Amino acid sequence: MSTPAVTDKRAGSLRGASLPKWFPLAVVVGSVAVAVAIGLGAGLDSKVQWGLIAAVLAVLVTYVVASRVEGRRQAKDRIATSLVWVCFLVAVVPLASLIWATAKRGVKVLDGYFLSHSMAGVADTEPGGGIYHALLGTLEQVGLATLIAVPIGVLTAIYLVEYGRGGLAKAVTFFVDVMTGIPSIVAGLFVLSFWILILKMGYSGFAGSLALAILMMPVVVRSTEEMLKLVPNELREASLALGVPKWRTILKVVLPTSIGGIATGVMLSIARITGETAPVLLLVWGTNFINTNPFKDPQGSLPLYIYQQYANSSGSGAAYDRAWAAALTLIAFVMILNLVARGIARWKAPKTGR
Amino acid sequence: MAKRIDVSGLTAYYGSHKAIEDISMTVEPRSVTAFIGPSGCGKSTFLRTLNRMHEVTPGGRVEGKVMLDSEDLYGAGVDPVSVRREVGMVFQRPNPFPTMSIFDNVAAGLRLNGNYKKSQLNDIVEKSLKGANLWNEVKDRLNKPGSGLSGGQQQRLCIARAIAVEPKVLLMDEPCSALDPISTLAIEDLIGELKERFTIVIVTHNMQQAARVSDRTAFFNLAAVGQPGRLIEIDDTERIFSNPSVQATEDYISGRFG
Numbered sequence: 268m269s270t271p272a273v274t275d276k277r278a279g280s281l282r283g284a285s286l287p288k289w290f291p292l293a294v295v296v297g298s299v300a301v302a303v304a305i306g307l308g309a310g311l312d313s314k315v316q317w318g319l320i321a322a323v324l325a326v327l328v329t330y331v332v333a334s335r336v337e338g339r340r341q342a343k344d345r346i347a348t349s350l351v352w353v354c355f356l357v358a359v360v361p362l363a364s365l366i367w368a369t370a371k372r373g374v375k376v377l378d379g380y381f382l383s384h385s386m387a388g389v390a391d392t393e394p395g396g397g398i399y400h401a402l403l404g405t406l407e408q409v410g411l412a413t414l415i416a417v418p419i420g421v422l423t424a425i426y427l428v429e430y431g432r433g434g435l436a437k438a439v440t441f442f443v444d445v446m447t448g449i450p451s452i453v454a455g456l457f458v459l460s461f462w463i464l465i466l467k468m469g470y471s472g473f474a475g476s477l478a479l480a481i482l483m484m485p486v487v488v489r490s491t492e493e494m495l496k497l498v499p500n501e502l503r504e505a506s507l508a509l510g511v512p513k514w515r516t517i518l519k520v521v522l523p524t525s526i527g528g529i530a531t532g533v534m535l536s537i538a539r540i541t542g543e544t545a546p547v548l549l550l551v552w553g554t555n556f557i558n559t560n561p562f563k564d565p566q567g568s569l570p571l572y573i574y575q576q577y578a579n580s581s582g583s584g585a586a587y588d589r590a591w592a593a594a595l596t597l598i599a600f601v602m603i604l605n606l607v608a609r610g611i612a613r614w615k616a617p618k619t620g621r
Numbered sequence: 622m623a624k625r626i627d628v629s630g631l632t633a634y635y636g637s638h639k640a641i642e643d644i645s646m647t648v649e650p651r652s653v654t655a656f657i658g659p660s661g662c663g664k665s666t667f668l669r670t671l672n673r674m675h676e677v678t679p680g681g682r683v684e685g686k687v688m689l690d691s692e693d694l695y696g697a698g699v700d701p702v703s704v705r706r707e708v709g710m711v712f713q714r715p716n717p718f719p720t721m722s723i724f725d726n727v728a729a730g731l732r733l734n735g736n737y738k739k740s741q742l743n744d745i746v747e748k749s750l751k752g753a754n755l756w757n758e759v760k761d762r763l764n765k766p767g768s769g770l771s772g773g774q775q776q777r778l779c780i781a782r783a784i785a786v787e788p789k790v791l792l793m794d795e796p797c798s799a800l801d802p803i804s805t806l807a808i809e810d811l812i813g814e815l816k817e818r819f820t821i822v823i824v825t826h827n828m829q830q831a832a833r834v835s836d837r838t839a840f841f842n843l844a845a846v847g848q849p850g851r852l853i854e855i856d857d858t859e860r861i862f863s864n865p866s867v868q869a870t871e872d873y874i875s876g877r878f879g
Contacts, residue, residue: 432679501716505779508674509730509786510706519733523720615720 284336291329291349298324318360322353366598373595376588382596385567386555391576392583398593400557404566405600408472408551409541411561412479417533419480420487427488428495429517446485454481455546463550470552472561475568478546483536490532494525527615534608538601544570569597623650623820624690624707624789626671631685632849633663633670635678640666642849644685646839648790653812653821655831655858658841659873663850664824667841668792671822672708673701689789706734709788713795715775717767717782724763726778730786745785753781754811773804780811784819791815793823797830809834828874832862840870 302321311317326349334342381397389396423443427436458478462468498521506516522529547553552565553575573593580586626648633641641663648654656664669675670683673694687694694704717726727746731737737745746763750756755777759770767778776796783791793812797805812821812834825831831838839855854867865871 499716501712501714502718504674504677504710505712505716505718505782506729506733507677508672508705508710508712509733509782510702510704510709511730511733512702515733520718520720520729524718 283338283341285341286333286336290332291345294325294328294332295321298322298328322356325349326353369591369595369598372588372591373593375592376585377592377595381589381592385557386572387557389555391579391586392581394585394588396589398567398569398572398589398596400554401567401569401572401593402596403557403559404472404551404561405541405569405597407559407561408475408479408547408566408568409537411473411476412483412540413533413537415476415480416483416487416536420484420536421491421529423484423488424491424495425517427492429513429521443485443488446481447489449482449485450545451478451482451543452545452549454478455549457481458546459549469563470550470565471563472551472558472566472568475547475551475566476561478550479540479543482543482546483540486536486539487533490535491525491529494528494532495521497528498524523615527612530611530615531608534604534611538604541601541604542570542597544574547571548574569593569600573597623818625650625688626790626820626822627686627688628671629686629688631667631670631683631687633666633675633683634681635666636680639849641670641841642851644852646852646855648820648822649837650820651816651818652836653816653823653834654855655835655838656822656824656841657826657828657831657838657873658850658853659843660826661846661850662841662843664841665794666850668794668822668824669710671790671792672710673704674710676701706786707788708790708792709783709786710792711776711779711783711794711796714799715772715779717770717775717778719766719768721767722764723759723767723770723778726767727781727785729782734786749781749785750778752784752815753777754807754814755781771804773800773807776800776804776808777811780808780815784815788819790820790822793821795824795826798826805830828862832858838862840865840867840873842869842873 298321301324302317305311305320306317326346329349330342330346333345337345376394382402383399384395384397385400386396387400423439427439430436431439455478458474458481462474462477463470468474502520502524503516506520507513511519547568548571551568551571553571554565554567556567558564558566573590576586576590576593580590628647629645631641631644632639644667656668658664666675669678671687671694673683675681675683683695685695689704689707693699694708718729721729724746725732727749728737728742731742731745747756747760750759755774758774759778767775770778776799780791780796797808800808809830812823815821816836823831823834835858837855838858838861840853840861841850842853843850853869854861854865856865860866861870862874865874871877
């Protein structure tokens, strides 16, 4: 019996040297200070460069100090932690700055008047006007798309998880995956050629809904499928063993157990299509007037409105402000949907407590 | 209302893999029959063929006959759903429905099948919970979620749920393997009471448990890994544990293998 030679200098002791708790914070503050100093000294304009310098400095200093004081394993742990933090910031900073910029510029003209009036009789360069027609159009188009896509999507997912075996299920899964990758303009062109050019239907909100539904369906199928797969098989067996038919088991046990997740998936898919511009541009056409009927004649739409106000602004501040305010409304709408989804998920989640 | 089960020449497959081969036995009404044997010998598979749960597994299929009194469960035109209403099942891990309260869990079988009178529901739930020795512990919180109970209570809740639909036979697949000794004792006592009304078949890895609760014991074994499981012998529990007729049974019970 030979024991392997122990090379660790702290052999025999479970305690090692460790850096104080404030060390990471001190490194970050120090790196930022140094980065600001370098940035000012070297005359770097871009704040992005400052941030990158600070990030690289923080990671390097952490590693060097930690490996000298604590040892290599702890240093690796710290470097992994700091990399995760840097990645988190890199992901969050653009998002936060986007929301901040939109909110700052959007609130200028965003008020009750803006939400309740259309652009009828308002030239693009004039102040005034609003997004009522576009908001209405978006709500109707997204609502119709949801009505089409959600039942089909959820039923497809139920088929795939609960019934699908063999070739057909594989084919459906494959095509759903392919559909996930369809660019929105292609979905728009498909409906354009089929609905408007071949069937000779006019431009309408509904035509847009068809394209949006095509985009929405694979997202609904995928998310619902994942949620249904999470339902433990034991629950299905428990229900079947009580002599409950399979369809009732799915309806009364499987779906209620996963409804929170399914609702979240649906809300996220709605959020995804709400911002689509291309199909709306091709199929709904856009108008400055209020058209409450989504089945006849062009309608407005928020993403389209933003694009048009920006494109037609010809340097006018008024149109520019309206575009930002509409963008803010769109973001707020999507955010509210997400909050609603989270609320539903929490409310419907299987209860634990006593 | 308990019924006799008469199995003859039963072979079950998972796809092309033969899991159990040529099993024949009789399970007497109002008795407890225990299945023992090493892991993977097909006890659970055999149990699941008795209420047609085996075919729920993808690729699962069965050959042979299972007579419930005078009806063949695998006969032409037999609806597996009605078979499962006659032959209830309790699983290894307690699996109450997480979205339902204690009351709803017990009422689930009746509600989901849709054949009950509203006025009777309260009585049936109370009777079933009392039957499962759980009533006193949960009567004040019937509207709380079933997943908030302890493991042993959850398992008794599952038993209450299974007996609420008044099956003729109750199958139990290692009902105590996830429970502590006290909960196990509670469930063993319960099995003793339930056998007055139901035919009970229980799979267990615990030989003392088989000796304690069962009237008859069946020993399953497989010749080698990958071979189908077979019924080695079935006899009165007392005989199996004192003087089995097959050497393999004695070896298994005395711990010489498996």
